[in-house]
Amino acid sequence: MSNHSRRRVLKAFGAAAAGVSLGAGSATASAADERFLVNLTEVSRSEIPDDVEIIHDLSKADVLVARGDQSTVGSAAATAPDVRIDRSDDGSGAVVEAEGPRASENSASHNHDGPPSNSEYQWDKRVQDLNADLTDKPGGGRSIHDVTTGEGTRIAVVDSGVYDGHPDLEGVVNEDLSTNITGDGYDFRPNGAGNHGTHVAGTIAATNSNDGPGGGVLGTAPDTELVAIRMFSGLQGYAGDGLAAWMYAAEIGCDAINYSVGYTVSDTEEYPVLLELEQIISQVATEVRSQGTVIVNSAGNASLDMDAPNQLSLPTEADGVFGVAATGPIGYGWGGKHSDNEAKWLTGNRLEEPTTEPAFYTNYGSAVDVSAAGGNADLDAIATNPNAYNDLVYSTINTTDDDGTVTSGYGWKAGTSMAAPQVAGAVALVRSLRPDATPDEVEGLIQETATMPEEGERYHGSGHLDLEALVRAAGGNGAGNGGKGKGKGNR
Structure with missing residues (x-):
């Protein structure tokens, strides 16, 4: 495994908990x-x-x-x-981010020789052969979306709110079921909490419906239904509100919960009460799973070994939570000889590191069930080359102008927050093919079909998410054998 930026993470984030306070x-x-x-x-x-x-x-x-x-x-x-979570800190949100074009902005939309369309920045979807529209070989074989697009499923996005006015999210969010769990009096849409939830939502279910010159972006399961549950009021939220959101999502029949939220404490001897919190989380997870709902959680962005003594990352290490680590490339569309040929950005030797490279910031250890595309970054390169942001995950965002006008756009983010929705979307694909599959069976299929990169279980759990193998297995006979993520907590 490369050492890209991994040393710098300790300087950037330190070794202690980030963005968390108690009581x-x-x-x-x-x-x-x-x-x-x-x-x-x-x-x-x-x-x-x-x-x-x-x-x-x-x-x-x-x-x-x-x-x-x-x-x-x-x-x-x-x-x-209760744990108060502050999204203004990188440790609880995206590690690196940058805004891209607004949804209405003009750009060329083609596969060769010119400014890339929005979907051409989606290395995370292209490398999975998600859809024939995202390849330079249209008609060259069946894509994931030739088999399933997640129709008939429902995914909860428990986050900072989702802006459903984005052209790639219109008709995707169930307004009647979506809710605000914070009690601040507003609705499920972002309320001073940024666009984290909107970015996550696009990764799961964006429809590529923007008819502007630059086109749109495509989610893993564009025909799933999203329920937006806002647990952040401004930039602050509480773990207890998150647990209430989990229970609500299960009660309304969500197939999965995407919970790109977490908190890491490096010394449980200093905070022993967090072991009691872990037990409470596990109790809620058990009830949620009994109703058929999978809980997909980001493993954390502190580059920490979750198996180290007294180390605890919640809710990832609680029983019943499916933990996702992050990977990403180094060198996607950085420039050079083929900078004007987007179709070749993933081919040949154009990547310094592959898309399965563990991201420099990702937490790791036995609490990781699988890895998925969360974006990577060479922080030195980003400082001098804007194209280096292409290694992050590109998705839907919303911005708010000085006069309060909300505008749809696109942007890059990196974090395990971006990896979790890749897996939540995968749950939708499985459940669309096997609606009666239990959480154990769904998770088992995801793990059994994952491919193992050279870094092994420490960074990838059972392996790296492989949608092609997953959909093939879900469409065949038999069921998964159950995931390993039910008995975590080995520290």
Whole structure:
């Protein structure tokens, strides 16, 4: 494996938790203001004082999300502080990002000799032979979308909100089922929380419907239905709201939840209460899975070994959560001899590192179930060559002008946040072919058909997502044998 930018990640992100605080997260907060989680397997609900407010009732999983004085509720094992997640920090969002063109901007749309169309930046889809429109060999064989486009499935995007006014997302998001779980009074669309969720949504289900000169982008499962569940108000969200979103997604019959959210703490001796939080997450995951919903989670962006002593990355390491690490190329469309021939960007020796190269920032270890395209980056090259952003994942975004006008566009992001939706889209493809497959069977198929790059299990789990092999297996006889991700937590 190459050492591209991996040394620099320690300087960029440090070794401690990023973008996370416990409880109310404010020096002026009183005990009565604190948010916390209650494990009803450790304390009876009748023992909870009346002055403790129940924010989310997840009692089907024996869990409550509460506000009040945590010390008044049961023993130490009965509660865990809620985790506040700050998306303004790179550790909880995209590691690297850049805006591309607006949806209405003019650019050529063809495969050879000229400015690339939007879809030509999608190395993550092209390398998987997702659709004949994304290849220089149209008619050269069946693509994934000749077999399935995810029709009849439903995927929840639990994130910062989804801008459904984007031309490649129109008609994709179920407005009636989409919701805001934060209680801030607005709807499911982004509310000061950036375009992270919109980018994720495009990776899963963009339809390539933009009829502008530059065209659009295409998602893994463009005929799946998305449910946008916003858990961030502004740039802050709570783990408890995320768990409530999981329960809601399962109750409305989602085939998968894309949860590109996580938090890493490097010393559980310093924060032992997070082991209680891990147990609570596992209880919710068990209930969600019992209703047939797969939980797909980004493994984290701190370049940390999740098997190191006292290291804990949540929710990835909780039982029942399917963890995805990130990979990406170095050198996609950087320029040079073939810079004007987009059809050759992935061919020959034009990549310094392949698309399966572990991204410099990705967490790794036995909690990884599979790897998928999340984007890579040579940070030195990006500083001098704008084309180096092509190694990131290109998808739908929204921007807000100074006057409040929301504009559709496209942009690059890299992170395990971008790898998880590749797998969530894959779940939609499997469930469209096998609607009765259990979460164990779906995950098992994804893992059994994954291909193993040379870096091995440490970075790739069971292997790298292989949509062609997956769809072939899902369309045949027999079922998967169940994923390895049900018994994690080996630290």
